[in-house]
Amino acid sequence: MNYDVVVIGAGLGGLMSGITAAKEGKKVLIVGKGIGIITIFTGTIDYLGHYPPEGIRPLDSPREGIAELIAKNPDHPYSKVGMNFIEGGVTAFKEAAESGGVKYVGDLDRNFLLPTAVGTIKPTSLLSSSMAAGDLRDEGDVLICGFQGLRDFYPAYMAHNISTLTVEGVELPHFRGRTIDLKLGAGSSGMTSLTLARKFDDPDFLEGVSMALYENVRDGERIATPAVLGLRRGDEVIKYIEKVVKTKIFETPTLPPSVSGYRLYKALEAVVRSLGVKLLLGYEVTTAKVEKDRVLEVTISMGKREMLVGGKAFVLATGGLVGRGIGSSETNLVEPIFGLDVTGPKTRSEWFNKSFFDPAGHPINKVGICVDENLLPMIKNKKPRFVNLFVAGAQLCGYDALKEKSGGGVTISSSYKAGVMASSL
Amino acid sequence: MDFHTEVVVIGGGVTGTGIARDLTLRGIETILVEKGDLAAGATGRCHGLLHSGGRYAVKDPESARECVEENRILKKIASRNIEDTGGFFVRLPQDDRRYVDKFVTACDEVGIETEFMSLSAARKIEPNLTGNAREIIRVPDAAVDPFGLTIDNAADSEANGGRVMIHTEAVGIVVERSRVRTVLVRDKNTSETHRIRAKFVVNATGGWAGNVAALSGVHVPLSLFKGSLLIFNRRINNTIINRLRPPGDGDIIVPNEPTSIIGTTSIEVGDPEEFTVTREEVEMMLAEAALMLPPSVDARVIRAYAGIRPLLGSKGGAGGNEGGRDISRSFSVINHGVIDDVRGLVSVVGGKLTTYRLMAEKVVDLIAKELGVHIPCSTAERPILGSESGEFYKLGNRFDKIEILSRKKPEGIEEIICECELVTKKEILKVIEETGTTDLNDIQHRTRVGMGSCQGGFCTYRLLGILHELGMVSDYRANDILIRFLEERWRGIRPILRGDQLVEEQLMEGIYLGLFALDKVGKADGDDNAKVDKKDKKG
Numbered sequence: 001m002n003y004d005v006v007v008i009g010a011g012l013g014g015l016m017s018g019i020t021a022a023k024e025g026k027k028v029l030i031v032g033k034g035i036g037i038i039t040i041f042t043g044t045i046d047y048l049g050h051y052p053p054e055g056i057r058p059l060d061s062p063r064e065g066i067a068e069l070i071a072k073n074p075d076h077p078y079s080k081v082g083m084n085f086i087e088g089g090v091t092a093f094k095e096a097a098e099s100g101g102v103k104y105v106g107d108l109d110r111n112f113l114l115p116t117a118v119g120t121i122k123p124t125s126l127l128s129s130s131m132a133a134g135d136l137r138d139e140g141d142v143l144i145c146g147f148q149g150l151r152d153f154y155p156a157y158m159a160h161n162i163s164t165l166t167v168e169g170v171e172l173p174h175f176r177g178r179t180i181d182l183k184l185g186a187g188s189s190g191m192t193s194l195t196l197a198r199k200f201d202d203p204d205f206l207e208g209v210s211m212a213l214y215e216n217v218r219d220g221e222r223i224a225t226p227a228v229l230g231l232r233r234g235d236e237v238i239k240y241i242e243k244v245v246k247t248k249i250f251e252t253p254t255l256p257p258s259v260s261g262y263r264l265y266k267a268l269e270a271v272v273r274s275l276g277v278k279l280l281l282g283y284e285v286t287t288a289k290v291e292k293d294r295v296l297e298v299t300i301s302m303g304k305r306e307m308l309v310g311g312k313a314f315v316l317a318t319g320g321l322v323g324r325g326i327g328s329s330e331t332n333l334v335e336p337i338f339g340l341d342v343t344g345p346k347t348r349s350e351w352f353n354k355s356f357f358d359p360a361g362h363p364i365n366k367v368g369i370c371v372d373e374n375l376l377p378m379i380k381n382k383k384p385r386f387v388n389l390f391v392a393g394a395q396l397c398g399y400d401a402l403k404e405k406s407g408g409g410v411t412i413s414s415s416y417k418a419g420v421m422a423s424s425l
Numbered sequence: 426m427d428f429h430t431e432v433v434v435i436g437g438g439v440t441g442t443g444i445a446r447d448l449t450l451r452g453i454e455t456i457l458v459e460k461g462d463l464a465a466g467a468t469g470r471c472h473g474l475l476h477s478g479g480r481y482a483v484k485d486p487e488s489a490r491e492c493v494e495e496n497r498i499l500k501k502i503a504s505r506n507i508e509d510t511g512g513f514f515v516r517l518p519q520d521d522r523r524y525v526d527k528f529v530t531a532c533d534e535v536g537i538e539t540e541f542m543s544l545s546a547a548r549k550i551e552p553n554l555t556g557n558a559r560e561i562i563r564v565p566d567a568a569v570d571p572f573g574l575t576i577d578n579a580a581d582s583e584a585n586g587g588r589v590m591i592h593t594e595a596v597g598i599v600v601e602r603s604r605v606r607t608v609l610v611r612d613k614n615t616s617e618t619h620r621i622r623a624k625f626v627v628n629a630t631g632g633w634a635g636n637v638a639a640l641s642g643v644h645v646p647l648s649l650f651k652g653s654l655l656i657f658n659r660r661i662n663n664t665i666i667n668r669l670r671p672p673g674d675g676d677i678i679v680p681n682e683p684t685s686i687i688g689t690t691s692i693e694v695g696d697p698e699e700f701t702v703t704r705e706e707v708e709m710m711l712a713e714a715a716l717m718l719p720p721s722v723d724a725r726v727i728r729a730y731a732g733i734r735p736l737l738g739s740k741g742g743a744g745g746n747e748g749g750r751d752i753s754r755s756f757s758v759i760n761h762g763v764i765d766d767v768r769g770l771v772s773v774v775g776g777k778l779t780t781y782r783l784m785a786e787k788v789v790d791l792i793a794k795e796l797g798v799h800i801p802c803s804t805a806e807r808p809i810l811g812s813e814s815g816e817f818y819k820l821g822n823r824f825d826k827i828e829i830l831s832r833k834k835p836e837g838i839e840e841i842i843c844e845c846e847l848v849t850k851k852e853i854l855k856v857i858e859e860t861g862t863t864d865l866n867d868i869q870h871r872t873r874v875g876m877g878s879c880q881g882g883f884c885t886y887r888l889l890g891i892l893h894e895l896g897m898v899s900d901y902r903a904n905d906i907l908i909r910f911l912e913e914r915w916r917g918i919r920p921i922l923r924g925d926q927l928v929e930e931q932l933m934e935g936i937y938l939g940l941f942a943l944d945k946v947g948k949a950d951g952d953d954n955a956k957v958d959k960k961d962k963k964g
Contacts, residue, residue: 190839
């Protein structure tokens with residue numbers, strides 16, 4: 001079997017690369033062991049929340065921050081991707097998500113400042129319209145509404161912590177927390193977000209919750225809820241509730257599993273399928289056949305059988321340590337498919353700092369594969385190991401997504417560029 | 426506030442609570458003070474092994490004899506905290522054959538039952554046991570829950586009129602005319618100082634015994650040895666596995682609820698709060714575990730921790746360079762009235778979890794004699810509160826309980842807060858109601874919440890949410906509690922991160938640093954004040 005572009009990895013990065021290449025008219029295969037961390041975390045896309053990475057104050061403008069970062073740090077993935085592709089990625093992602101049924105809002109000019117479920121501030125650049133009314137700088141006090149039986153959201157705790165925050169130059173609205181008893185009866189205690197979200201797809205249930213919210217909200221308040229407002233049709237659910245409660249409502253992501261992440265995944269998956277991309281989920285790429293500096297084929301393990309797939313170009317978007325695109329052995333870090341160089345601290349004792357919250361971040365979080373400006377993996381940072389393998393997403397080295405709050409942005413920017421580059425061969 | 430009592434017991438480990446129970450059973454007024462939670466020191470940082478005595482039989486028959494007798498007694502009086510797993514001593518090809526005979530003879534002499542097992546019979550009981558085992562000898566070891574044992578002793582003492590004050594630190598011992606008169610204690614939650622007038626003070630503070638004795642100007646020479654342990658994410662063995670050789674490092678693996686624990690090391694330290702586990706200790710113990718239970722190679726290590734063995738003797742003295750393994754594991758009761766001319770002060774040092782009851786008996790015998798009390802010790806016969814039925818703990822009890830509850834209750838299943846250890850919201854609320862505590866560790870010790878595979882990664886947030894709903898977190902910034910908990914958790918996790926556990930930890934970082942952005946809250950104003958407020962608790 002032969003394709004123009006073979007994408008390895010079916011998370012956010014793999015899907016974006018596949019969509020990009022398919023839109024360029026290429027015959028594309030996406031093969032992934034799983035769907036990555038997309039349904040674990042928030043579904044919001046951070047481009048650059050803090051710069052320098054150890055900074056506490058959120059950045060107002062990710063664009064300005066990224067420009068400064070590129071000027072100062074040539075090894076950062078954003079520097080390899082370049083501003084044009086970063087911009088291009090934003091547009092491509094928003095188009096894709098919307099055509100899949102989830103509207104994303106925002107841009108690189110301004111970070112949203114969202115309250116988190118523990119009442120801290122998360123700066124983020126692109127978010128689903130279901131969260132758009134949550135900016136801390138917006139007018140209107142906030143009723144945080146939890147639902148009895150959902151064990152992963154605590155409105156009073158969130159409100160209390162927000163009341164202790166200060167943001168320079170901003171007068172924060174007042175937050176108050178309430179937990180509503182939805183009288184769900186049997187089997188409704190200890191629900192996760194996913195279980196509760198499914199119920200919102202039932203019109204009667206939706207009507208009941210909307211009325212309960214209306215009774216609890218005061219004039220002039222916005223409503224925050226956990227991110228559970230419908231598993232598939234989030235935008236419609238919110239439109240319906242807003243009509244009843246006559247005010248804005250927004251979702252706040254909480255502990256995994258993430259409903260907002262799930263919706264985004266489903267949207268991108270729908271786009272992938274509508275573009276005629278072949279999507280092989282649950283299959284692992286084990287090895288590759290290479291000839292000098294070209295990748296010829298990869299081996300896909302299908303239980304007892306193996307399938308060889310050839311391609312003109314390949315995109316590697318298998319993730320970082322969490323996604324297992326980088327593996328750790330007793331002594332070192334490895335990229336398991338192609339055996340690419342993984343750059344990072346030499347010994348395990350250097351992987352972590354003493355404090356969990358060390359402002360500098362743990363060195364292990366910057367490990368990854370170093371690439372050139374075409375996103376080709378480098379040998380000892382000198383020359384490309386392969387000329388038709390592009391690396392994208394959390395696997396890239398030289399940035400700390402957790403400290404910068406840049407994970408989604410780096411993944412989308414690099415996977416968009418990798419899709420374009422792979423299509424140009 | 427001022428209190429009056431006959432005896433103040435300092436130290437809420439198993440020894441201190443055992444002493445408090447024995448005192449109250451003999452009708453002696455008692456107040457126990459503990460600076461942290463019950464079982465927060467060496468008690469809660471041990472293997473959880475109820476020794477048969479086999480480990481000490483060859484080198485230290487006195488300790489072995491104490492162990493075997495106490496093993497039998499505790500199985501009767503503390504059954505609900507004991508899982509009667511039995512134990513194997515296993516000789517590997519590289520271990521000296523001659524030790525086998527010595528071992529069996531020594532066990533016979535002190536009265537420890539031994540039984541040779543064939544490899545196939547042993548592997549029916551313990552399928553993960555290495556095929557390299559040359560000799561396998563069964564002994565009556567058992568697993569014991571040190572938290573439960575300590576908490577039950579304290580509760581029994583309270584039920585008999587004793588008083589137990591946790592998070593209360595002894596900060597001074599007033600000695601007048603060569604006799605202890607008053608203990609000054611500080612409530613660590615309110616920072617208030619109280620005076621407790623008493624006739625006797627018992628220093629049962631383990632590794633801190635030197636520091637506490639010094640409050641009354643008395644010197645207790647202690648050598649402190651750090652023993653490090655590792656917890657696996659699953660139960661690799663159902664029987665306690667000991668190496669059949671002279672005691673060494675990393676040669677005991679104890680099943681503990683759904684996990685297994687390997688230990689220990691023995692490294693002399695200067696400070697009773699030196700809990701750092703090094704990477705070298707981790708590597709060594711993992712290598713040793715794999716020799717006896719090969720599947721341990723695939724198990725994840727979820728936490729490393731260390732406890733301090735206080736052994737009587739001057740620093741570096743009797744221990745020589747053997748890591749203190751040559752010092753007797755027997756215990757000493759020091760009557761400072763006799764040797765230091767401070768009457769009324771008694772220190773108890775050394776010993777083991779297995780012999781805590783005997784230690785308590787000896788201490789209380791001494792005090793009872795001086796007080797002229799005629800009631801004899803009854804702790805060897807009388808079951809501890811909660812263990813009256815004599816039934817041993819069985820793995821799966823917890824699961825049974827939740828299943829039964831769920832079938833009985835028409836309104837649905839119990840809300841499970843901690844999936845790893847199946848802890849329900851109801852159990853947590855019960856602990857909070859009964860103890861009034863808002864300390865995450867207190868709740869953890871009493872329910873096992875957060876002690877499983879994810880080490881509190883998910884349930885700690887829920888726990889704080891619940892406490893907050895109850896109005897028990899009222900301080901300036903509730904997130905500071907979460908931040909402190911995560912830092913403490915990190916101490917136990919950092920040395921063991923590798924492979925799958927590294928992946929899991931990256932997920933936790935994603936949650937707390939990414940999703941919750943807890944690293945960006947800056948320094949709290951008045952950090953020290955930001956803690957759970959006891960004043961707010963109900964009742």
